[in-house]
Amino acid sequence: MFDFTPDPDASKADLYRELLGAADALTAGESDGVANMANVAALLGDFLPDCNWTGFYRMVEGELVLGPFAGRPACIRIPLGVGVCGAAAKSGETQLVEDVHAFPGHIACDARSRSELVVPIVRDGAVVGVIDLDSPDLGRFDADDQAGIEALAALLSDRM
Ligand code: SME
Numbered sequence: 001m002f003d004f005t006p007d008p009d010a011s012k013a014d015l016y017r018e019l020l021g022a023a024d025a026l027t028a029g030e031s032d033g034v035a036n037m038a039n040v041a042a043l044l045g046d047f048l049p050d051c052n053w054t055g056f057y058r059m060v061e062g063e064l065v066l067g068p069f070a071g072r073p074a075c076i077r078i079p080l081g082v083g084v085c086g087a088a089a090k091s092g093e094t095q096l097v098e099d100v101h102a103f104p105g106h107i108a109c110d111a112r113s114r115s116e117l118v119v120p121i122v123r124d125g126a127v128v129g130v131i132d133l134d135s136p137d138l139g140r141f142d143a144d145d146q147a148g149i150e151a152l153a154a155l156l157s158d159r160m
Pocket of ligand 1: 105106107110113
């Protein structure tokens with residue numbers, strides 16, 4: 001049994017330190033990318049408060065395809081450059097969106113989502129997928145979340 005219970009009183013920095021340690025422990029030495037993404041999606045859902053969707057899209061033949069996640073069923077395929085995920089995948093840059101309704105082309109997979117953080121996962125200079133976090137709260141994500149999820153994306157780039 002794995003027990004990676006987040007400390008409810010932890011600071012954001014400590015929370016991300018714990019999350020990265022847990023993700024490292026769960027994925028180190030495991031070659032199956034789906035298993036690794038599934039466990040990390042579950043960890044994200046458990047560790048990060050006020051999120052309604054946490055998970056992965058993978059780059060498959062030039063478009064993003066839904067990967068493992070925690071949350072409600074979501075859009076399956078997203079073209080490059082479309083929506084928040086497509087923008088992150090096309091540019092290779094993190095998209096931190098305080099209000100998804102103000103983001104041109106935002107794709108509403110879950111009508112509850114109000115803010116979003118999408119971090120590209122880069123391997124050998126190419127985007128191989130994204131980590132996507134959605135929250136029902138406006139402005140839920142900040143620079144600390146961005147730094148924490150970017151560190152997670154770097155950890156997972158050759159484990160998915
Ligand atoms: N909102 C995303 C689509 C994916 S869902 O949030 C799970 C976007 O605009 O790309």
